Amino acid sequence: xxxxxxxxxxxxxxxxxxxxxxxxxxxxxxxxxxxxxxxxxxxxxxxxxxxxxxxxxxxxxxxxxxxxxxxxxxxxxxxxxxxxxxxxxxxxxxxxxxxxxxxxxxxxxxxxxxxxxxxxxxxxxxxxxxxxxxxxxxxxxxxxxxxxxxxxxxxxxxxxxxxxxxxxxxxxxxxxxxxxxxxxxxxxxxxxxxxxxxxxxxxxxxxxxxxxxxxxxxxxxxxxxxxxxxxxxxxxxxxxxxxxxxxxxxxxxxxxxxxxxxxxxxxxxxxxxxxxxxxxxxxxxxxxxxxxxxxxxxxxxxxxxxxxxxxxxxxxxxxxxxxxxxxxxxxxxxxxxxxxxxxxxxxxxxxxxxxxxxxxxxxxxxxxxxxxxxxxxxxxxxxx
Amino acid sequence: xxxxxxxxxxxxxxxxxxxxxxxxxxxxxxxxxxxxxxxxxxxxxxxxxxxxxxxxxxxxxxxxxxxxxxxxxxxxxxxxxxxxxxxxxxxxxxxxxxxxxxxxxxxxxxxxxxxxxxxxxxxxxxxxxxxxxxxxxxxxxxxxxxxxxxxxxxxxxxxxxxxxxxxxxxxxxxxxxxxxxxxxxxxxxxxxxxxxxxxxxxxxxxxxxxxxxxxxxxxxxxxxxxxxxxxxxxxxxxxxxxxxxxxxxxxxxxxxxxxxxxxxxxxxxxxxxxxxxxxxxxxxxxxxxxxxxxxxxxxxxxxxxxxxxxxxxxxxxxxxxxxxxxxxxxxxxxxxxxxxxxxxxxxxxxxxxxxxxxxxxxxxxxxxxxxxxxxxxxxxxxxxxxxxxxxxxxxxxxxxxxxxxxxxxxxxxxxxxxxxxxxxxxxxxxxxxxxxx
Amino acid sequence: xxxxxxxxxxxxxxxxxxxxxxxxxxxxxxxxxxxxxxxxxxxxxxxxxxxxxxxxxxxxxxxxxxxxxxxxxxxxxxxxxxxxxxxxxxxxxxxxxxxx
Numbered sequence: 001x002x003x004x005x006x007x008x009x010x011x012x013x014x015x016x017x018x019x020x021x022x023x024x025x026x027x028x029x030x031x032x033x034x035x036x037x038x039x040x041x042x043x044x045x046x047x048x049x050x051x052x053x054x055x056x057x058x059x060x061x062x063x064x065x066x067x068x069x070x071x072x073x074x075x076x077x078x079x080x081x082x083x084x085x086x087x088x089x090x091x092x093x094x095x096x097x098x099x100x101x102x103x104x105x106x107x108x109x110x111x112x113x114x115x116x117x118x119x120x121x122x123x124x125x126x127x128x129x130x131x132x133x134x135x136x137x138x139x140x141x142x143x144x145x146x147x148x149x150x151x152x153x154x155x156x157x158x159x160x161x162x163x164x165x166x167x168x169x170x171x172x173x174x175x176x177x178x179x180x181x182x183x184x185x186x187x188x189x190x191x192x193x194x195x196x197x198x199x200x201x202x203x204x205x206x207x208x209x210x211x212x213x214x215x216x217x218x219x220x221x222x223x224x225x226x227x228x229x230x231x232x233x234x235x236x237x238x239x240x241x242x243x244x245x246x247x248x249x250x251x252x253x254x255x256x257x258x259x260x261x262x263x264x265x266x267x268x269x270x271x272x273x274x275x276x277x278x279x280x281x282x283x284x285x286x287x288x289x290x291x292x293x294x295x296x297x298x299x300x301x302x303x304x305x306x307x308x309x310x311x312x313x314x315x316x317x318x319x320x321x322x323x324x325x326x327x328x329x330x331x332x333x334x335x336x337x338x339x340x341x342x343x344x345x346x347x348x349x350x351x352x353x354x355x356x357x358x359x360x361x362x363x364x365x366x367x368x369x370x371x372x373x374x375x376x377x378x379x380x381x382x383x384x
Numbered sequence: 385x386x387x388x389x390x391x392x393x394x395x396x397x398x399x400x401x402x403x404x405x406x407x408x409x410x411x412x413x414x415x416x417x418x419x420x421x422x423x424x425x426x427x428x429x430x431x432x433x434x435x436x437x438x439x440x441x442x443x444x445x446x447x448x449x450x451x452x453x454x455x456x457x458x459x460x461x462x463x464x465x466x467x468x469x470x471x472x473x474x475x476x477x478x479x480x481x482x483x484x485x486x487x488x489x490x491x492x493x494x495x496x497x498x499x500x501x502x503x504x505x506x507x508x509x510x511x512x513x514x515x516x517x518x519x520x521x522x523x524x525x526x527x528x529x530x531x532x533x534x535x536x537x538x539x540x541x542x543x544x545x546x547x548x549x550x551x552x553x554x555x556x557x558x559x560x561x562x563x564x565x566x567x568x569x570x571x572x573x574x575x576x577x578x579x580x581x582x583x584x585x586x587x588x589x590x591x592x593x594x595x596x597x598x599x600x601x602x603x604x605x606x607x608x609x610x611x612x613x614x615x616x617x618x619x620x621x622x623x624x625x626x627x628x629x630x631x632x633x634x635x636x637x638x639x640x641x642x643x644x645x646x647x648x649x650x651x652x653x654x655x656x657x658x659x660x661x662x663x664x665x666x667x668x669x670x671x672x673x674x675x676x677x678x679x680x681x682x683x684x685x686x687x688x689x690x691x692x693x694x695x696x697x698x699x700x701x702x703x704x705x706x707x708x709x710x711x712x713x714x715x716x717x718x719x720x721x722x723x724x725x726x727x728x729x730x731x732x733x734x735x736x737x738x739x740x741x742x743x744x745x746x747x748x749x750x751x752x753x754x755x756x757x758x759x760x761x762x763x764x765x766x767x768x769x770x771x772x773x774x775x776x777x778x779x780x781x782x783x784x785x786x787x788x789x790x791x792x793x794x795x796x797x798x799x800x801x802x803x804x805x806x807x808x809x810x811x812x813x814x815x816x817x818x819x820x821x
Numbered sequence: 822x823x824x825x826x827x828x829x830x831x832x833x834x835x836x837x838x839x840x841x842x843x844x845x846x847x848x849x850x851x852x853x854x855x856x857x858x859x860x861x862x863x864x865x866x867x868x869x870x871x872x873x874x875x876x877x878x879x880x881x882x883x884x885x886x887x888x889x890x891x892x893x894x895x896x897x898x899x900x901x902x903x904x905x906x907x908x909x910x911x912x913x914x915x916x917x918x919x920x921x
Contacts, residue, residue, distance in 0.1 A: 259525025298904030623896030765887030
């Protein structure tokens with residue numbers, strides 16, 4: 001393996017979908033002198049652990065906008081990368097079990113439509129047509145957006161990685177960032193386990209470990225990593241088109257391109273911290289809820305359960321833009337939907353590096369927002 | 385090629401039953417597995433593989449390799465080698481049309497001769513991409529969803545023994561017998577239909593003991609039961625969670641085991657062979673062939689080639705010949721197996737071809753790594769075994785308090801070592817298992 | 822006749838050639854190789870293929886096998902029907918202490 005160079009135009013910390021997606025966006029514009037550092041293997045973090053959901057049904061204008069634009073990017077991604085990411089727009093079907101939730105969905109779909117997303121309220125009869133095997137006892141309504149969908153996560157990461165390498169980006173695995181040196185308003189040096197490099201830009205794309213990285217320059221981030229567990233069943237012939245979300249329990253389930261059912265459910269008692277271990281409690285809770293909703297799955301077998309961390313901020317929206325230092329860009333905090341909004345968040349970050357007007361305004365996402373007297377609106381539609 | 389003489393006459397297989405394969409009746413016996421019954425009837429192709437639609441059939445015969453998945457009574461992905469035949473059972477091919485034997489999509493294997501990397505294919509022309517996705521999605525997935533839409537949930541049974549032993553091979557039974565004799569409540573979890581593990585295949589007097597393997601296994605199992613041990617068969621350990629809970633899958637449902645002492649004795653598994661067409665029906669692992677012979681009483685074929693060397697290969701040859709299978713040759717390696725829907729010959733590196741209808745691969749064993757890793761045990765690389773094994777002290781204690789490991793899973797090299805390690809671990813676990821309560 | 826292939830992962834139909842090509846392309850640690858090729862991600866979850874893949878990887882990289890690590894083995898080790906995880910918990914009576 002060749003030694004690191006003494007200097008790079010930009011150093012990106014983290015080679016998940018954000019880090020590699022950003023490097024790809026930069027390289028595509030000819031900005032190729034980029035070093036991407038990954039402490040473990042690719043894809044180790046959330047990019048290698050998520051359920052592949054891509055939706056625009058969010059509850060704040062910022063998240064809706066990020067997701068809506070990102071979905072456009074997902075549609076053309078396989079072609080652009082020359083790598084199959086298997087994006088399938090089978091829709092997301094939210095199920096409500098109380099009048100209050102139905103009312104919320106009515107309000108939310110209206111907000112989503114106001115922001116260019118074709119979601120709509122559905123009644124149980126229509127839900128049954130959209131997903132015939134659902135047991136809809138207790139379901140009083142729902143919402144559906146046909147352009148939401150599912151992507152195969154590791155394929156996206158591999159697609160970026162391959163293109164980055166081909167365009168001359170330096171991607172290093174098993175290389176740890178040990179510290180950073182600052183001078184005035186800038187981060188000037190990054191010390192790694194393979195040597196120290198000087199640079200113009202440093203991007204913190206370390207997901208659940210972003211606070212650890214930020215602390216190296218004395219910056220405190222409000223992000224908390226929170227474990228979310230997930231499981232996958234044996235592969236079956238296709239029978240389920242949309243992603244199903246049960247609002248009451250936070251259960252989500254979809255059938256991926258390989259035919260496997262991928263499902264998760266939240267644990268309200270989960271403590272903060274990076275914890276990738278599996279628990280029996282999750283498997284039982286998920287099975288109970290999933291079999292209740294899709295009884296036909298009771299004889300379908302669980303093949304594997306695993307876990308990842310949602311990188312959670314107080315308002316469930318990402319942190320972007322510079323923080324602490326003028327050239328220290330944040331690219332994290334997407335609270336369980338980082339993968340699905342990465343096309344926009346990486347594009348906005350690339351715009352900052354390239355000195356262009358960002359594709360979308362970065363201001364609402366800056367770290368400063370948490371210091372304002374009026375706390376920003378929290379997105380209520382985090383699931384799983 | 386159906387032949388009743390594939391069944392070994394003296395084997396106790398219970399009463400005859402009739403099962404149906406893709407609608408056609410097939411003779412079976414109530415103590416035979418579906419896989420064995422079909423094999424004895426000359427049906428070797430049980431399914432087609434996921435990408436290339438290659439013919440597949442029995443290989444490991446232990447429920448581990450997923451090469452024998454069939455649809456049984458409307459339920460998908462059933463391991464034919466583990467489910468017992470029942471009167472009127474409906475068995476159907478999966479992922480194949482019209483049948484596993486004559487699958488139209490087998491053409492995929494012939495077309496993509498140089499391989500099929502789905503990452504950068506099916507991207508052009510753009511207009512066809514939706515069609516590609518439509519087809520690929522339908523070719524993915526194995527069985528269809530179950531016929532019955534009714535939910536079938538089974539209670540989870542909570543057990544609280546003093547000591548739980550994973551594996552009822554030589555080491556596990558020895559450990560369980562010691563712990564139970566010391567007065568502890570012992571639960572033993574065994575994936576197989578009978579206790580004994582590899583002992584069941586050692587049909588000659590075992591070195592250092594006065595009996596053959598099955599007799600030794602019977603004695604050990606008896607001593608466990610006499611001492612009050614609870615021996616569960618067809619119940620593999622399924623997970624060891626970080627909080628110490630162990631789960632196991634019994635025929636009636638999940639067991640959730642809370643025990644202060646866990647003894648890992650779940651042994652080793654065969655290493656699959658590497659040669660061209662190593663996946664052809666008729667290629668069996670050593671354990672697979674021995675299980676078909678001893679557990680199911682079915683000869684794997686008429687003419688066998690054994691690929692391997694040393695005591696493992698000798699054992700396999702001996703058992704095959706004792707069962708009336710002609711062993712054409714024992715060779716250290718082969719270049720390829722050949723055949724259309726099943727093994728018909730092997731090709732050696734020299735180019736010579738030997739006709740046969742079964743290939744038994746004795747390519748060595750490897751300790752089962754999963755439970756040891758899940759329990760968080762510190763590991764060391766064992767050069768002789770070619771795999772990581774748990775670090776254990778003289779009492780079989782691993783680096784994790786409350787977890788012991790013994791026998792082949794810990795790298796034991798022979799039966800004597802396995803028995804001795806089992807006894808020590810059992811004794812040690814019994815001391816600790818009581819103290820923790 | 823089947824096309825001559827040396828299958829490493831029977832569950833996902835990953836051949837020795839496909840693994841080798843992936844390693845040559847730079848996907849040369851077990852975890853990344855697993856996600857890129859799909860080996861060990863099928864119903865057997867690596868039981869039949871990890872040992873073989875590691876040996877091949879060691880040979881191709883010229884590295885000791887012991888340095889290559891392992892994949893993470895997750896629950897369940899045998900596929901478990903969802904219905905078996907969904908039932909109510911029931912305490913089982915301990916087996917009789919006196920032998921019958």
